[in-house]
Amino acid sequence: xxxxxxxxxxxxxxADQWVLNPNxxxxxxxxxxxxxxxxxxxxxxxxxxxxxxxxxxxxxxxxPGRSREAPGTDVPxxxxxxxxxxxxxxxxxxxxxxxxxxxxxxxxxxxxxxxxMAFVLVGVSAxxxxxxxHLEGNVNTTDIGSSGKSGFSKDDAFNILxxxxxxxxxxxxxxxxxxxSVGHADTxxxxxxxxxxxxxxxxxxxxxxxxxxxxxxxxxxxxxxxVIKGTDDVRFNTSLGQxxxxxxxxxxxxxxxxxITVDHFMMADFNAVKTLTSAVGGVNVCLAKDVNDPxxxxxxxxxxxxxxxxxxxxxxxxxxxxxxxxxxDRIKVQQQFLGSLMRKMSSSDTLTSPTKLVKLAEAxxxxxxxxxxxxxxxxxxxxxxxxxxxxxxxxSFTTVPVLDNPADGVVHKTVIVNPTTGPEVFDAIKNDxxxxxxxxxxxxxxxxxAARLKGSRSAAADIRVDIYNGGAAGGSxxxxxxxxxxxxxxxKASQLGNAEETLSRTTLEYSPDQADQARKLAxxxxxxxxxxxxxxxxxxxxxxxxxxxxxxxxFKGAGVPLTAPTKxxxxxxxTADKTVCAS
Numbered sequence: 001x002x003x004x005x006x007x008x009x010x011x012x013x014x015a016d017q018w019v020l021n022p023n024x025x026x027x028x029x030x031x032x033x034x035x036x037x038x039x040x041x042x043x044x045x046x047x048x049x050x051x052x053x054x055x056x057x058x059x060x061x062x063x064p065g066r067s068r069e070a071p072g073t074d075v076p077x078x079x080x081x082x083x084x085x086x087x088x089x090x091x092x093x094x095x096x097x098x099x100x101x102x103x104x105x106x107x108x109x110x111x112x113x114x115x116x117m118a119f120v121l122v123g124v125s126a127x128x129x130x131x132x133x134h135l136e137g138n139v140n141t142t143d144i145g146s147s148g149k150s151g152f153s154k155d156d157a158f159n160i161l162x163x164x165x166x167x168x169x170x171x172x173x174x175x176x177x178x179x180x181s182v183g184h185a186d187t188x189x190x191x192x193x194x195x196x197x198x199x200x201x202x203x204x205x206x207x208x209x210x211x212x213x214x215x216x217x218x219x220x221x222x223x224x225x226x227v228i229k230g231t232d233d234v235r236f237n238t239s240l241g242q243x244x245x246x247x248x249x250x251x252x253x254x255x256x257x258x259x260i261t262v263d264h265f266m267m268a269d270f271n272a273v274k275t276l277t278s279a280v281g282g283v284n285v286c287l288a289k290d291v292n293d294p295x296x297x298x299x300x301x302x303x304x305x306x307x308x309x310x311x312x313x314x315x316x317x318x319x320x321x322x323x324x325x326x327x328x329d330r331i332k333v334q335q336q337f338l339g340s341l342m343r344k345m346s347s348s349d350t351l352t353s354p355t356k357l358v359k360l361a362e363a364x365x366x367x368x369x370x371x372x373x374x375x376x377x378x379x380x381x382x383x384x385x386x387x388x389x390x391x392x393x394x395x396s397f398t399t400v401p402v403l404d405n406p407a408d409g410v411v412h413k414t415v416i417v418n419p420t421t422g423p424e425v426f427d428a429i430k431n432d433x434x435x436x437x438x439x440x441x442x443x444x445x446x447x448x449x450a451a452r453l454k455g456s457r458s459a460a461a462d463i464r465v466d467i468y469n470g471g472a473a474g475g476s477x478x479x480x481x482x483x484x485x486x487x488x489x490x491x492k493a494s495q496l497g498n499a500e501e502t503l504s505r506t507t508l509e510y511s512p513d514q515a516d517q518a519r520k521l522a523x524x525x526x527x528x529x530x531x532x533x534x535x536x537x538x539x540x541x542x543x544x545x546x547x548x549x550x551x552x553x554x555f556k557g558a559g560v561p562l563t564a565p566t567k568x569x570x571x572x573x574x575t576a577d578k579t580v581c582a583s
Contacts, residue, residue: 135361135362135365135377136365136375136376136377138362138365138366139365139368139369139370139375139377139380140368140369140370141369141370141371141372141375142219142246142247142248142267142369142370142371142372143219143371143372144219144246144247144248144251144265144371144372145217145218145219145225145248146217147216147217147247147248147249147251147252147262148248148251148262148263148264148265148371148373149263149264149373150372150373151373151374151379152263152264152373152374152379152382152383154382154386155195156195157192157193157194157195157432158192158193158263158264158383158386159190159191159192159193159260159261159262159263159264159429160190160191160193160262160263160264160265160266160383161188161189161190161191161247161250161251161254161262161264161265161266162187162188162189162190162191162265162266162267162268163185163187163188163240163247163250163265163266163267163268164185164186164187164188164267164268164269164272165183165184165185165186165240165241165267165268165269166183166184166186167182167183167184167241167269182241182242183240183241184207184237184238184240184241184242185207185236185237185238185239185240185241185250186207186237187204187207187316187331187334188204188205188207188236188237188250188254189202189203189204189205189338190202190203190205190254190258190260190262190429191203192260192429192432193386193387193390194390194432194434195432197386197389197390198390198391198394198434199390199394199395199396199434199435199436200387200390200394200395200396201395201396201398201428201429201434201435202335202338202395202396202397202398203398203399203400203425203429204331204334204335204397204398204399204400205236205254205257205399205400206236206327206328206331206399206400206402206415207235207236207237207327208235208236208237208327208413208414208415209235209236209257209400209402209414209415209416209417210233210234210235210236210405210407210414210415210416211234211235211236211239211253211256211257212230212231212232212233212234212256213230213231213232213234213238213239213245213249213252213253213256214230214252214253214256215227215228215229215230216228216230216245216246216248216249216252217248218244218245218246218248218249219246226244228243228244228245228249229243235414236253236257239252239253247265247267247369247371248265248371250265251265257400257417258400258426258429259426259427259430260426260429260430263373264370264371264373264374265370265371266368266369266370267368267369267370268367268368268369269367270313271366271367272363272367272368273312273313273316274308274309274310274312274313275363275366275367276341276360276363276364276367277307277308277309277312277341278308278309278359278363279356279359279360279362279363279364280341280344280345280356280360281308281344281349281356282306282307282308282312282344283306283307283308283312283337283340283341283344284304284305284306284340284343284344285304285305285306285307285315285336285337285340285582286303286304286305286336286581286582287300287301287302287303287304287305287581287582288302288581288582289302290302291318291321292321293314293318293320293321295318295319295320296314296315296317296318296319296320296321297314298311298314298315298317298318298321300315312337315333315337316330316333316334316337317330318330318333322582328399328402328415331399332399332582333582335397335399336397336582338397339392339395339397342392342395343392345360346388346392364380365377365380393436394434394436395436396434396435396436398425398435400417400422400425401417401418401420401421401422401425402415402416402417402418402422403415403416403417403418404416451529452519452529452532452534453519453522453529453532455515455516455519456516456519457516457519457520457523458516458517458519458520459520460488460489460490460520460524461489461490461491461492462492462517463490463492463493463517463520463521463547464492464493464514464517464540464544464545464546464547465484465490465492465493465494465517465521465546465547465548465549466493466494466496466538466540466546466547466548466549467480467481467484467493467494467495467496467549467551468496468497468498468499468548468549468550468551469497469498469499469550469551470498470499470501470502470503470506470507470550470551470552471499471502471503471504471551471552471553471555472506472551472552472553472555473555476551476555476557476558477495477496477497477498477551478495479557479558480495480549480551480558481493481494481495482558483558483559484524484558487559488524490521490524492540492546494540494541494546499550502552502553503550503552503553504552504553504554505530505531505552505553505554506527506531506549506550506551506552506554506555506562507531507532507533507548507549507550507552508521508522508527508531508532508533508547508548508549508550509533509534509535509536509537509547509548509550510532510533510534510535510537510547510548511534511535511536511537511545511547512534513545514537514545514547515534517547518532518547519532521547521549525549525559525561525562526560526561526562527561527562528562531562
């Protein structure tokens with residue numbers, strides 16, 4: 001009989017048959033010998049069925065790493081059932097001094113089982129806590145100050161910068177990367193996870209992208225702060241390591257280039273690829289041609305392969321055997337590799353194997369350096385569970401749209417952000433827009449647009465609106481008033497100064513009978529449906545109802561449309577659920 005069948009036969013959860021071996025640090029399958037009879041007395045026949053049901057849960061459970069019986073102790077066996085006292089003769093009463101009836105055996109069993117369960121739960125809790133503290137000791141953290149968030153929220157969209165350095169740290173990595181490297185940002189992926197967890201976007205940032213690195217503040221080991229001056233027209237990879245810049249400087253650079261605020265970072269060295277792939281038993285990759293690369297030492301034939309360890313590291317480092325032998329084509333190969341790794345990590349083969357899960361937890365915590373905001377293992381676990389909610393088919397891989405740097409001349413060595421398509425991609429990520437066809441989200445957005453923008457429009461002259469500044473640049477309310485009155489014919493507009501609270505986004509609040517005015521004003525200003533807030537109007541200085549326009553931090557100036565993208569731009573991308581052969 002197999003382990004699962006035997007567990008079911010003995011009323012044991014198969015998961016409880018895996019026990020942590022303290023000598024090896026791995027879970028092992030232990031089967032208790034099946035006896036002909038249960039060691040726990042059953043309730044007396046005729047007892048209510050509910051009594052039996054209450055004694056069953058947890059009867060055979062035990063804490064990982066603990067045997068069912070402690071060495072040198074014996075678990076008391078069941079007491080023999082005493083003979084039933086004879087029934088009194090009919091019509092004869094029992095003596096008033098007769099003993100009180102003992103507790104039923106069902107109750108005894110319940111008490112015995114409850115006590116055992118309490119002991120087991122304490123043991124499990126202690127073991128789990130000890131193991132979490134052990135894993136926490138594996139994680140390296142860096143204090144990035146105000147460059148990131150101080151904690152993680154399960155209810156919000158989040159952005160993580162994943163950095164791969166070219167520093168030769170770790171055993172066996174002496175032959176990789178640049179010998180004298182201070183640890184530059186060699187591989188960079190900005191991972192955006194949507195608020196509703198229906199999709200995620202992993203945007204690669206080329207190391208040879210020419211950027212302006214802003215000034216950044218770094219925390220020193222002694223607690224002091226060091227300000228590192230910014231540099232212009234340099235490669236993106238120098239945002240880390242150069243002049244003692246830390247990952248917070250790289251996060252600041254991402255924001256300066258894209259306008260996207262990065263919440264946290266995860267940084268890994270060469271060992272991460274080797275240990276993570278080995279922990280899951282290898283990653284499947286596909287090659288469109290034979291590869292024999294003397295620089296990365298990758299030698300694989302055309303077709304599909306399962307790679308791990310040194311071979312996996314060689315695969316993601318290979319550049320001269322793919323595409324035009326540049327960094328952009330290597331990025332595509334790395335994205336395909338990461339997609340395959342995600343599929344393997346979320347597969348049932350991995351998630352149902354205690355041995356693989358323990359190895360994966362050990363490998364991940366030892367290979368990563370993270371910011372202090374997510375430095376606890378429990379926080380990393382929460383983040384991983386949130387990411388796990390995203391279907392792999394809706395995890396998109398793309399790259400910052402770039403052009404060859406004209407300053408390079410004939411030989412192209414570096415790239416610059418494409419001024420046309422780059423901002424479109426950045427705005428889509430900032431506005432939580434999926435790069436995959438998430439039908440449910442598109443349907444919801446279309447319904448919202450139809451409900452708020454569909455309908456009649458009033459004349460511009462009929463619009464009564466009060467304008468407030470709720471976070472826009474100083475003077476924005478007056479500027480908008482002048483523009484509406486002089487350029488758009490909205491003569492019944494008033495400017496009433498600052499709003500009571502600061503808003504991140506511009507809003508337009510109106511009562512139902514003013515919906516036609518609100519639609520017309522939204523058209524004039526280029527407001528999205530999400531800015532329109534059906535509710536109540538207010539009385540203007542003349543005592544007449546007026547819609548309320550509050551300019552938020554997103555306000556870009558009078559006459560500049562604020563319509564947020566509802567569809568991501570067309571870019572070269574792949575998704576994590578598909579296998580693509582590297583060419």
